Amino acid sequence: MGNWTRNLACALVCASLSGCVQVTAPERPIEINLNINIRQEVVVRLQEDVRDLIQRNPGVF
């Protein structure tokens, strides 16, 4: 039974019952965009400084 037919069957069953939970996984992975605007070039630029920071502060990192 393909995904499409399975989803249709679930939807029909759900529609006919009063309360129902869809247990088939969504087709596409769940994407979570948390609006993190960090650019990789910034991370690379800071890499050496950040390594120093960690090493110089042993009780903190």
Next chain:
Amino acid sequence: MNRLISLMIAAGLGFTVAGGTALAAVAMQSETPEQLRATGLVGEKADGYMGLVGSAPAEVRSRVDAINIQRRARYTELAGQRSATIEEVARSTACEIFASRILPGQYYQLPDGVWRRRNGDERVPRPTYCG
């Protein structure tokens, strides 16, 4: 006489427990991040700060808070020196922590908010901006 001795032993044990608890609270105030990660109660987050994996005693919570305050101070300082935002410094540091400081069996949290445990020697996954 026996009753008096039992009473003294009970009192002695009571003081030891109370003293022990106080000592534990005081000792916790000097726990390093390495020690905290090793307890399994505390993990590293992708935003650059430590977090509680589940529920933890008050002493652990306050120690984590104290460490995070120090981290934010260091991030702020470096951000000023390098023309970056505090968040950029914090997340870049987390990239480095994820790459080097999380030992097998210790906990980390990606931006999806889920706590995961490092499985043996497998590489800790990092956000894509870590490179």
